[in-house]
Amino acid sequence: MTPDLLQQGAQRVAEHAKLVSQATESGGRSAGYGRVVQDTAQVDVTHGRILYLEDVSVSFDGFKAINKLSLDIAPGELRCIIGPNGAGKTTMMDIITGKTRPDEGTVFFGSTIDLLRHNEPEIAQLGIGRKFQKPTVFEHLTVFENLELALKTPKGVKASMFFKLDSRQSDRLAEVLHTIHLQDSVRVQAGTLSHGQKQWLEIGMLLMQDPKLLLLDEPVAGMTDHETERTAELFLTLKGKHSLMVVEHDMSFIRTISDIVTVLCDGSVLAQGTLDQVQADERVIEVYLGR
């Protein structure tokens, strides 16, 4: 980890603390938004790690899908994960997000939050957002409505109907629209967007909740070359403000966005380093790149 990343992480925590104090002052509806921010502000990254897995294993019917997996991610880092089919990439994300319980091992968010003590909704609330491969936006709603919906914290239909964005949330929505390059499509029905635009909208919906860590599974699969380039720009914008774990098979995309690449194989880390380093590793060539 570089000193830059440490500094970015510390700065992010300070920004969150400021937001929390502002949200508490404004109260009312913003208290819902503040509650989410407060949860994420509690992530202790002073040890330079936002995510930490050690000796994690899980078996399905006797088959070890994850085998003594250890890895950590620094605050603000954009980590790329590659590996052959069946390497355990999805299972690793399932474990981090609470969808799958490991048989053994340690999974920490920051240095104090034991993720194995939390369920899926709690982990999302703590500030870990996940994007699956296929876009899941609300096709009959507009881009604006999709983003607005991502913020709706009040429970129940009636509360949801009368939910209105406060000025902080409106600003956030405008900022997210700009980040995902959809400001010109704000009133467009999501169902009419291109595949790439739908993916960006779904990422925008996650960003509305200001996650500390984003897990993205094959984000550019099915995208045009132009959309892939725009997605690389988007991820480079998010890096530093959020921590990202990106699982992807598209090597030219990985080359554009990556600092450190982790290669998974048979449920554990086979190699780690720059893309050039891992691509030159004989073991990696054998199991994956040279297939």
Ligand SMILES: Nc1ncnc2c1ncn2[C@@H]1O[C@H](COP(=O)(O)OP(=O)(O)OP(=O)(O)O)[C@@H](O)[C@H]1O
């Ligand atoms: N619920 C399950 N029950 C049984 N086996 C499973 C289950 N989930 C995953 N596996 C097995 O665990 C191994 C790892 O699967 P996983 O989906 O995590 O790999 P992956 O690296 O994401 O692969 P891909 O690149 O194809 O998506 C595979 O052999 C898979 O068949």
